[in-house]
Amino acid sequence: MIEHPLKKIPLLNPSHPNKSTGIINGQTSGILNWNDLRYPQMYDLYQTLLSNFWKAHEINMQDDVKAWGQLSDIEKDVFLRINTQLAALDSLQTPTMSEVMNYVTDSSFKAIFAVISQQEAVHNESYSYILSSLIPTDEQNARFNEAKNDPIVNKRNQFILDYYQQFKDDPTPLNLFKLAISSINLEGIYFYSGFAFFYHLATHQKMLKTSTMISYIQRDEMQHAYFISQFVRILMSEQPELNTEANIQFIYDTIKQAVELEKEWAAVILKDIEGINLEEFNLYLEYLANKRFRQLGLDNGYPERDNPMPWIHVFSDEMMNDTKSDFFEQKSRTYTKVSSSNGFDEL
Amino acid sequence: MRACLIYTSITGNTKAVMEMIYDALNQSDITPQLIHVRDLAFETLPSYDYLIVGTYTFGNGDVPREMMPLYHYLSQTDLRHVRSAIIGTGDRFYPYFCGAVDRFVEPMQQQSDLRVTLKVELYPEQKDRDKLPRLIASLTK
Numbered sequence: 186m187i188e189h190p191l192k193k194i195p196l197l198n199p200s201h202p203n204k205s206t207g208i209i210n211g212q213t214s215g216i217l218n219w220n221d222l223r224y225p226q227m228y229d230l231y232q233t234l235l236s237n238f239w240k241a242h243e244i245n246m247q248d249d250v251k252a253w254g255q256l257s258d259i260e261k262d263v264f265l266r267i268n269t270q271l272a273a274l275d276s277l278q279t280p281t282m283s284e285v286m287n288y289v290t291d292s293s294f295k296a297i298f299a300v301i302s303q304q305e306a307v308h309n310e311s312y313s314y315i316l317s318s319l320i321p322t323d324e325q326n327a328r329f330n331e332a333k334n335d336p337i338v339n340k341r342n343q344f345i346l347d348y349y350q351q352f353k354d355d356p357t358p359l360n361l362f363k364l365a366i367s368s369i370n371l372e373g374i375y376f377y378s379g380f381a382f383f384y385h386l387a388t389h390q391k392m393l394k395t396s397t398m399i400s401y402i403q404r405d406e407m408q409h410a411y412f413i414s415q416f417v418r419i420l421m422s423e424q425p426e427l428n429t430e431a432n433i434q435f436i437y438d439t440i441k442q443a444v445e446l447e448k449e450w451a452a453v454i455l456k457d458i459e460g461i462n463l464e465e466f467n468l469y470l471e472y473l474a475n476k477r478f479r480q481l482g483l484d485n486g487y488p489e490r491d492n493p494m495p496w497i498h499v500f501s502d503e504m505m506n507d508t509k510s511d512f513f514e515q516k517s518r519t520y521t522k523v524s525s526s527n528g529f530d531e532l
Numbered sequence: 533m534r535a536c537l538i539y540t541s542i543t544g545n546t547k548a549v550m551e552m553i554y555d556a557l558n559q560s561d562i563t564p565q566l567i568h569v570r571d572l573a574f575e576t577l578p579s580y581d582y583l584i585v586g587t588y589t590f591g592n593g594d595v596p597r598e599m600m601p602l603y604h605y606l607s608q609t610d611l612r613h614v615r616s617a618i619i620g621t622g623d624r625f626y627p628y629f630c631g632a633v634d635r636f637v638e639p640m641q642q643q644s645d646l647r648v649t650l651k652v653e654l655y656p657e658q659k660d661r662d663k664l665p666r667l668i669a670s671l672t673k
Contacts, residue, residue, distance in 0.1 A: 236592075404626075476623070476654055479654045479655040485657065489658055499625060502627075528641065529646045530648040532663045
């Protein structure tokens with residue numbers, strides 16, 4: 186079964202129930218009633234995704250246009266390379282999520298894949314918007330072409346692309362599982378060198394409008410990685426044939442491979458950025474991967490460790506509203522310490 | 533002495549933490565009961581010696597929908613004779629890590645004897661298990 190291609194189902198099957206019998210190979214009418222779901226928690230997830238809605242043009246880039254001149258040549262180059270590299274990653278996500286949408290047989294999952302696909306399109310636009318605010322058109326185009334021909338970027342993208350293409354060519358449940366794990370690698374591991382760089386600039390009060398957009402993107406990507414990890418867990422419990430030692434090993438192997446490729450990319454792209462310690466960033470990636478393993482219901486794949494770079498996180502409302510204050514300061518938050526200043530103990 | 537452990541969970545993270553606490557209490561002289569919030573009979577709460585609330589966090593640091601009836605009940609009911617704890621799971625990449633725990637602090641500090649809070653990142657790790665003796669000590673001291 187898990188190696189037989191999935192069929193695209195007809196749009197409407199009036200004799201089948203609205204509440205689907207499975208996320209793949211299920212029976213479903215095709216009519217979505219959010220109050221009659223096999224997995225009701227998907228409605229909350231859908232709501233959260235929608236409440237994240239934003240668009241690039243809401244963010245005025247004027248401050249960043251001024252700040253751009255204060256960046257060093259190295260910072261400018263890294264900024265542009267990371268920007269187009271992230272754009273390349275997000276370009277893959279919009280069509281891939283739509284591809285998956287064609288084969289899932291639960292209407293609520295179809296709707297969520299549609300929203301994710303839309304959000305990836307917004308991300309894509311935001312990278313173009315950032316570039317168009319900062320550099321002339323011919324340089325923008327050159328930068329996008331550069332991303333296409335960068336051998337390190339290609340090597341890491343290829344690792345994802347192969348699994349995406351495999352599903353496109355042969356849409357079996359097994360290939361869908363591999364696509365989903367690769368999507369977690371893309372959204373949950375590959376973005377973080379970029380996030381580190383932009384938040385690092387923000388901690389020095391530089392390019393805050395860009396990092397505001399990056400923060401919106403991170404918030405979206407976190408929901409996507411969470412959804413896909415839930416999708417994988419449901420897929421494996423509905424299709425016990427997928428729940429094999431070999432596939433668990435596949436998860437460990439591919440996430441660890443993604444971490445290695447991210448370390449390799451970070452070693453190139455972040456090596457001249459003062460203030461980001463690469464050894465620390467490598468540990469950060471392992472902490473990050475551990476979170477992905479646990480989200481998938483597995484044990485940590487790396488030794489347990491604390492977050493060595495707690496400043497890489499989504500901005501709070503206070504940070505968004507008051508970008509001049511010290512909210513961005515690069516300091517460890519004190520959450521690991523026990524405090525009882527409020528009259529109770531905080532562990 | 534009896535403890536009521538009330539929780540909600542989607543991914544199983546909060547449930548796992550609450551089960552850890554349940555097992556730890558079972559090793560002590562406290563008799564714990566683990567109850568999903570949808571199965572809770574609110575009127576039984578004043579009869580317990582300990583109340584432990586476990587919740588995940590949703591959206592922008594929000595209390596999950598199914599926990600709101602409990603939140604309102606705790607805001608309005610005098611449980612100052614009950615020693616309490618708030619337990620949460622969440623993700624540190626969000627600005628309001630385990631925000632639902634912080635939301636429960638105000639009503640539970642005013643209306644019960646709030647002793648301790650515990651925040652856990654996703655599925656519990658060894659460092660979280662290591663905190664259990666301190667959690668119980670804070671509740672019972």
